[in-house]
Amino acid sequence: MRTFIAVELTPELKAGLQELVRRLKGKGGDVKWVGAHGLHLTLKFLGEISPEEARTVETVLRDVAGRHAAFPVEVKGTGVFPPGAKSPRVLWTDIEAGPVLAALQKDLELELEKAGFPREERPFRPHLTLGRVKSPRGLRDTLTELERHREAVFGRMTVSRLTFFQSTLRPTGAEYSVLAEAELRC
Numbered sequence: 001m002r003t004f005i006a007v008e009l010t011p012e013l014k015a016g017l018q019e020l021v022r023r024l025k026g027k028g029g030d031v032k033w034v035g036a037h038g039l040h041l042t043l044k045f046l047g048e049i050s051p052e053e054a055r056t057v058e059t060v061l062r063d064v065a066g067r068h069a070a071f072p073v074e075v076k077g078t079g080v081f082p083p084g085a086k087s088p089r090v091l092w093t094d095i096e097a098g099p100v101l102a103a104l105q106k107d108l109e110l111e112l113e114k115a116g117f118p119r120e121e122r123p124f125r126p127h128l129t130l131g132r133v134k135s136p137r138g139l140r141d142t143l144t145e146l147e148r149h150r151e152a153v154f155g156r157m158t159v160s161r162l163t164f165f166q167s168t169l170r171p172t173g174a175e176y177s178v179l180a181e182a183e184l185r186c
Contacts, residue, residue, distance in 0.1 A: 001048065001049060001050075001051070001054065001166050002047060002048055002166065002167045002168070002169070003046045003047070003048075003049055003054065003057070003164065003165060003166050003167065003179065004042050004043075004044060004045040004046055004164075004165055004167060005042070005043045005044045005046070005057070005061060005108065005162060005163070005164050005165070006040040006041055006042045006043055006162075006163055006165060007040060007041040007043065007073075007159050007161075007162065007163070008040055008161070008163050009039050009040060009041070009128075009157065010155075010157045012155060012157075013039075013075060013154065013155040013156075013157055014036045014039050015036070016075075016154045016155045017036075017039055017075070017093065017128065017130070017154055017155075018035075018036050018039075020078075020093070020130065020149060020152075020154065021033050021034070021130055021131070023145060024091070024130065024131065024142055024145055024146060026145075027138070027141040027142040027144070027145045028138040028141060028142070029131075029133070029137070029138045029139045029141065029142030029143075030133070030134045030135040030136070030137040030138055030139065031091065031131040031132065031133050031134060031139075031142060032131060032132045032134055033130065033131040034129055034130055034131060034132075035173070037175075037176060038129075038173070038174060038176070039128055040128070040163075040165075040176075041073075041095055041126060041127075041128060043104070043105050043108055043124075043162065044105070044108055044109060044112060044117075044120070045120075046112075046117060053116075053117075054164075054179060056115050056116075057112070057115075057117075057164055057180075058164060058179070058180040058182075060108070060111045060112055060115055061108075061162055061164055061180060061182045062180075062182045063111065064104070064107050064108045064111050064162075064182075065161070065162050065182035065183060065184050065185075066182075066185065067107065067185075068100070068103070068104045068107070068184050068185065069100075069184060069185045069186070070158050070159060070160040070184045070185065070186055071097060071098075071100040071101065071104075071158065071159055071184075072097070072156060072157070072158050072159075073095055073096065073097040073101065073156065073157060073158075073159055074095075074096045074097070074153060074155075074156045075093055075094070075095060075096075075128065075153070075154040075155050075156070075157075076093070076094055076096050076151070076152065076153045076154065077093065077094040077149070077150055077151055077152065078091070078092065078093050078094070078130075078146045078147070078149045078150055078152070079091075079092055079093075079094065079127075079146075079150070080092070080143070080146070087133075087136055088133055088139075088143070089132065089133050090129055090131070090132055090133070091129075091130045091131045091132075091133070091142075091143075091146055092127040092128060092129050092130055093127065093128050093130060093149075093154060094126070094127055095126035095127060095128065097126065097159070101126055101159070102124060102126075105124045105126075106124070108162075109124075159184065160183060160184050160186070161181050161182060161183050161184060162181065162182045162184070163178055163180075163181050164178070164179045164180040164181070164182075165177065165178060165179065166178075166179050
């Protein structure tokens with residue numbers, strides 16, 4: 001099963017981000033846009049794992065969550081990956097949470113590594129993917145609109161739980177199902 005660990009967004013935050021996506025879509029860029037169901041803050045992508053490994057992940061998830069308190073995040077600003085690229089591959093919005101989010105993600109990464117899962121080589125960059133660029137066709141106007149929201153605040157929420165998802169790839173896009181959830185300390 002293909003899996004990852006993420007923070008699920010509130011419905012209000014998803015609605016606000018879908019309004020941004022609607023505006024960006026209207027500019028006609030050749031981009032595969034993320035639907036509301038796909039908007040989440042990924043903390044760790046695990047890829048294909050076995051049912052036995054999934055049970056290990058659930059245990060690690062609960063242990064790590066129990067060591068961290070709930071915390072606020074703000075969804076603010078927009079950008080592209082790679083940064084400053086004339087031909088970007090990903091359009092995103094930023095997550096601001098200070099050092100508490102980085103500490104949580106690092107703890108999760110280290111505990112999963114101890115359990116036998118490979119460590120992510122790239123540094124953690126908290127963001128929400130809005131869309132993936134398929135080709136440069138019509139992209140200029142889309143990027144201009146994205147830039148208009150570079151400093152915009154899209155909403156705030158309190159992160160109070162971690163979610164372990166299974167991702168099933170379908171011709172219509174990925175479908176997500178919850179395998180486990182772990183509450184952070186209040």
